[in-house]
Amino acid sequence: MNDSxxxxxxxxxxxKGVGRTSPNPPVGCVIVNGGVVVGRGFHPRAGEPHAEVxxxxxxxxxxxxxxxxxxxxxxxxxxxxxxCADALIAAGISRVVVAAGDPNPQVNxxxxxxxxxxxxxxxTGVLEAEAVRQQAGFRSLVTRGRPYVIYKYAMxxxxxxxxxxxxxxxxxxxxxxARVMRWRDECDAIAVGARTALLDDPQLSTRGIDGxxxxxxxxxxxxxxxxxxxRAIRExxxxxxxxxxxxxxxxxxxxxxxxxxxxxHALEQLAALGISTLLLxxxxxxxxxxxxxxxxxxxxxxxAPKLLGAGLSPLVGPTRSLHAAQxxxxxxxxxxxxxxLVTGSLAL
Amino acid sequence: MNDSxxxxxxxxxxxKGVGRTSPNPPVGCVIVNGGVVVGRGFHPRAGEPHAEVxxxxxxxxxxxxxxxxxxxxxxxxxxxxxxCADALIAAGISRVVVAAGDPNPQVNxxxxxxxxxxxxxxxTGVLEAEAVRQQAGFRSLVTRGRPYVIYKYAMxxxxxxxxxxxxxxxxxxxxxxARVMRWRDECDAIAVGARTALLDDPQLSTRGIDGxxxxxxxxxxxxxxxxxxxRAIRExxxxxxxxxxxxxxxxxxxxxxxxxxxxxHALEQLAALGISTLLLxxxxxxxxxxxxxxxxxxxxxxxAPKLLGAGLSPLVGPTRSLHAAQxxxxxxxxxxxxxxLVTGSLAL
Numbered sequence: 001m002n003d004s005x006x007x008x009x010x011x012x013x014x015x016k017g018v019g020r021t022s023p024n025p026p027v028g029c030v031i032v033n034g035g036v037v038v039g040r041g042f043h044p045r046a047g048e049p050h051a052e053v054x055x056x057x058x059x060x061x062x063x064x065x066x067x068x069x070x071x072x073x074x075x076x077x078x079x080x081x082x083x084c085a086d087a088l089i090a091a092g093i094s095r096v097v098v099a100a101g102d103p104n105p106q107v108n109x110x111x112x113x114x115x116x117x118x119x120x121x122x123x124t125g126v127l128e129a130e131a132v133r134q135q136a137g138f139r140s141l142v143t144r145g146r147p148y149v150i151y152k153y154a155m156x157x158x159x160x161x162x163x164x165x166x167x168x169x170x171x172x173x174x175x176x177x178a179r180v181m182r183w184r185d186e187c188d189a190i191a192v193g194a195r196t197a198l199l200d201d202p203q204l205s206t207r208g209i210d211g212x213x214x215x216x217x218x219x220x221x222x223x224x225x226x227x228x229x230x231r232a233i234r235e236x237x238x239x240x241x242x243x244x245x246x247x248x249x250x251x252x253x254x255x256x257x258x259x260x261x262x263x264x265h266a267l268e269q270l271a272a273l274g275i276s277t278l279l280l281x282x283x284x285x286x287x288x289x290x291x292x293x294x295x296x297x298x299x300x301x302x303x304a305p306k307l308l309g310a311g312l313s314p315l316v317g318p319t320r321s322l323h324a325a326q327x328x329x330x331x332x333x334x335x336x337x338x339x340x341l342v343t344g345s346l347a348l
Numbered sequence: 349m350n351d352s353x354x355x356x357x358x359x360x361x362x363x364k365g366v367g368r369t370s371p372n373p374p375v376g377c378v379i380v381n382g383g384v385v386v387g388r389g390f391h392p393r394a395g396e397p398h399a400e401v402x403x404x405x406x407x408x409x410x411x412x413x414x415x416x417x418x419x420x421x422x423x424x425x426x427x428x429x430x431x432c433a434d435a436l437i438a439a440g441i442s443r444v445v446v447a448a449g450d451p452n453p454q455v456n457x458x459x460x461x462x463x464x465x466x467x468x469x470x471x472t473g474v475l476e477a478e479a480v481r482q483q484a485g486f487r488s489l490v491t492r493g494r495p496y497v498i499y500k501y502a503m504x505x506x507x508x509x510x511x512x513x514x515x516x517x518x519x520x521x522x523x524x525x526a527r528v529m530r531w532r533d534e535c536d537a538i539a540v541g542a543r544t545a546l547l548d549d550p551q552l553s554t555r556g557i558d559g560x561x562x563x564x565x566x567x568x569x570x571x572x573x574x575x576x577x578x579r580a581i582r583e584x585x586x587x588x589x590x591x592x593x594x595x596x597x598x599x600x601x602x603x604x605x606x607x608x609x610x611x612x613h614a615l616e617q618l619a620a621l622g623i624s625t626l627l628l629x630x631x632x633x634x635x636x637x638x639x640x641x642x643x644x645x646x647x648x649x650x651x652a653p654k655l656l657g658a659g660l661s662p663l664v665g666p667t668r669s670l671h672a673a674q675x676x677x678x679x680x681x682x683x684x685x686x687x688x689l690v691t692g693s694l695a696l
Contacts, residue, residue, distance in 0.1 A: 157647065157676060157690060158661065158663040159506070159507015159508065159661055159662060160507065160661075162670070163667055163668060163669045163670050163673075164667040165667065165669075169669075169671050170670070171670060288657060291655065292657065299505065299655075303651065303690065305675065305676035305677070305678045305690070305692060306673040306675055306676060307639065307647075307663060307673060307694075308663070308667075308668060308670065308673050308674075309636060309639060309663045309664070309665030309666060309667070309668055309674075310663070310664060310665055310666055310667040311667065313506065313507055313508075313661070315655060315656070315657045316657070316658060317657030317658055318657060318658055319511055319512045319656075319657070319658045320511060320656060320658070321511050321513075321517075322510070322511050322517040322518070322519060322656065323517050325511075325654040325655060326654060326656075326657075327653065328653035328654060328655065329653070330653045330688075333681065333683060333688050335681060340678075340681050340688065340690060342505060342651065342653070342688060344653060346655075
């Protein structure tokens with residue numbers, strides 16, 4: 001096995017924490033001695049030990065002279081836990097391979113410097129792109145003070161997200177809907193607009209995922225139309241109201257109400273609540289507001305092999321010319337059941 | 349090499365005639381003796397010899413005891429040329445492998461029966477789906493009396509085929525546009541609606557294809573708005589006018605005017621002009637009329653990694669529910685340059 005393959009294992013470890021670690025990043029660590037994996041670990045949630053600590057515990061004495069593969073630069077500062085760089089040094093690790101640097105100003109190269117100063121060989125940038133993508137929420141919080149926003153939608157091959165009116169079946173197939181459940185499990189929060197909440201009364205929950213947990217529902221309801229009995233309301237729900245507006249949900253102790261003066265401000269307030277990844281599920285009015293404000297980072301689009309002829313659009317923003325169209329950096333195109341999934345980032 | 353591989357060669361031969369043989373089908377033939385290809389041929393255009401004749405000519409004496417791979421059942425009737433079944437028998441071919449039967453009522457199994465009656469081993473159904481697709485125009489003419497209709501469009505990832513207004517760049521990239529030129533070369537005719545013809549004044553020609561030829565432009569202009577100087581007008585142009593309407597193009601000797609009483613009737617009239625494949629290039633109004641009448645057979649959709657926010661839709665038909673959405677049998681999903689191409693047939 002080479003460095004990339006061990007790092008892929010560390011990323012798989014980290015993946016177990018995705019959606020559970022905010023405001024911390026998901027991190028994984030694999031310790032290899034003489035070609036044998038002697039320790040593995042991941043950061044399970046904020047306040048609990050970091051990935052390196054679990055991996056070092058498992059490795060014990062076998063950490064001496066070993067290589068540690070870590071998906072994020074080991075921390076160098078005392079947070080809720082002691083610095084991982086110190087722990088790696090104390091355990092006698094001789095080489096550390098890191099996927100991505102930690103943009104946190106308290107770390108930002110200091111972890112690597114500390115390791116090098118202790119005589120440890122340090123290599124960086126192994127599977128960096130994958131790691132950065134896995135840590136997108138954390139990195140967004142640290143560098144931009146707002147969550148990483150993913151707009152997910154399903155549309156027909158003629159570009160319609162739904163037929164006009166209500167009582168329609170889903171656009172995408174069961175495999176695509178199962179994939180969405182996995183994404184919900186991985187994101188800190190799901191956002192929907194008032195019209196979607198009123199028309200569909202969605203639960204916004206994770207179903208059919210072993211050990212899945214529900215993301216926080218974030219309801220953008222500027223005028224306070226969503227009723228007290230909305231099915232999405234649960235512990236951790238966030239209601240986004242316009243300044244000066246009231247809502248029956250304000251009395252619900254499970255609901256946090258924020259009153260931002262703008263969409264960027266709303267995202268700052270969500271970041272302050274520890275939300276690092278926001279899965280935007282519609283409708284088009286809310287998504288278009290995000291889009292026009294330049295606040296969508298990633299798209300995940302299911303294209304269903306169906307034609308509707310007429311219907312709703314995934315975006316309804318103001319007209320722009322094709323020269324001014326927002327470009328997308330497509331990461332992946334794959335078949336998911338009968339649908340096609342296109343994933344990419346908005347090239348900003 | 350096995351039967352499928354030789355048949356793939358025969359299909360590649362046939363491909364050389366695609367777009368040139370109407371109302372005949374494109375057909376290819378490969379003759380193999382002792383594992384060596386001794387003859388190849390394709391039908392170049394109506395009135396010229398069939399594929400088998402060219403292949404037999406090249407094979408000469410080596411046809412004796414050989415296997416002939418033919419993409420379509422050899423003909424058994426005297427048309428403009430003598431029956432190919434007779435020619436194969438006379439040449440001493442001992443085995444004939446056929447991709448697809450000929451639905452023409454004058455053949456329809458008689459070619460195969462004739463071969464078998466002469467003691468030739470006959471096998472059928474090798475790469476049948478590929479052959480049927482290649483012969484789609486011919487088969488549509490014979491079995492339905494109308495051309496095979498392919499709706500081609502390019503849309504952004506938010507389902508827009510163009511920005512509102514004029515003066516926009518193309519939606520898809522250069523690789524996708526080159527692919528469209530190949531399709532134009534392969535189709536008998538291109539159809540556009542009056543608005544598209546007026547707004548864009550397209551040439552509807554094939555550019556950048558070695559040995560390419562221009563398809564016949566078919567302008568659906570019910571009210572006769574398209575002016576005499578439209579760039580698409582050339583030899584073979586067809587103007588589709590409403591009954592009772594006049595057009596300045598009626599005086600152009602290069603233009604054939606038809607006055608159908610309905611869209612199905614228009615397609616019958618185009619079939620009578622020898623048009624077997626029609627590439628529908630828009631706009632949405634014309635495409636929606638075809639769609640609502642159930643007259644679209646195949647879709648070729650480029651999805652460009654761009655977001656417009658607002659714009660035109662590929663179909664603007666009346667609302668239907670998702671339960672009543674038209675399903676698509678997706679044949680292929682591929683990346684073409686930066687775009688994604690989805691190809692499929694409308695499951696009728």
